[in-house]
Amino acid sequence: MRKAPILYFLLVLLLLAGWFLTRTNNSQPTENNRFADKVSKLVYTKHGRCRMDCRQITEAEVKEIILQGRINQQKSDPADKPCPTYAIEGYSSQDNQHIRVVVADCQSALKLVTCIDLDKDHRCSCY
Template sequence: MKKALPYLLLILLLIAAVFIRRCNSKDQLTDNDKRKPRTEDVRDNDNKTDNQKTNNLDAFRDPSSDYYFTKHARCRMKCRHITQEEVKEIVQKAEVNYKKSELDAAQGPKYALEGVTSRDNQHVRIIVAPKQRHLTIVTVIDLENEWDCPSCK
């Protein structure tokens, strides 16, 4: 029994250490959950007032905004025969599809803007990520026609 006593004490200390560590990690998770907004709170855009939605559109409606087209967006535009002028036109007058938008994206909000081009009446969706100094055009989608763009993957 005297030989087993140190081993029993060691096992009891190990169990106590594991128990304390688990309690501390649960407390930290609870604190983080209190500070972090829930995903459903951020994505619940149908409950926003019309005034709040209009304020989000101010960056898109400004005709002096600078545009940055990603490589992917340029490839999709070329494939789908959509010009930069048409993209700018849609961005300035289109409606935001909040169901397709990602307002809680890790790199900042992305808005899905939808409209019809005046040149050839294409129904398009443009994914726009507003930045501090410009609007980034992430991609351009033709909602009516399926285009084969193997080089744009």
């Protein structure tokens, strides 16, 4: 009979811990969820489009990196004007290309500034 209160206490503690973990995980969005609502309307700059073509990076790969990559804080500038810029890096699932995508997070749209193949140096003449 002495074990019953301890078991009830442990059960309540376990339930509280589960509730707490669920609340904290749901309240913290993944790193790039901030772009999820804008990525479908991504604006491709002339320079960004040229870099994509030169480095054989598709629109699907750009969007994949934006949604699933990791922000490189050292290459990003959240204080950039007129729009904060973020460098997002990852490997494409299409051909395992190591890509950095730089986007400007403007109020009205998400704009592709440039994209880089981090493993291979491509000769591009984009101005």
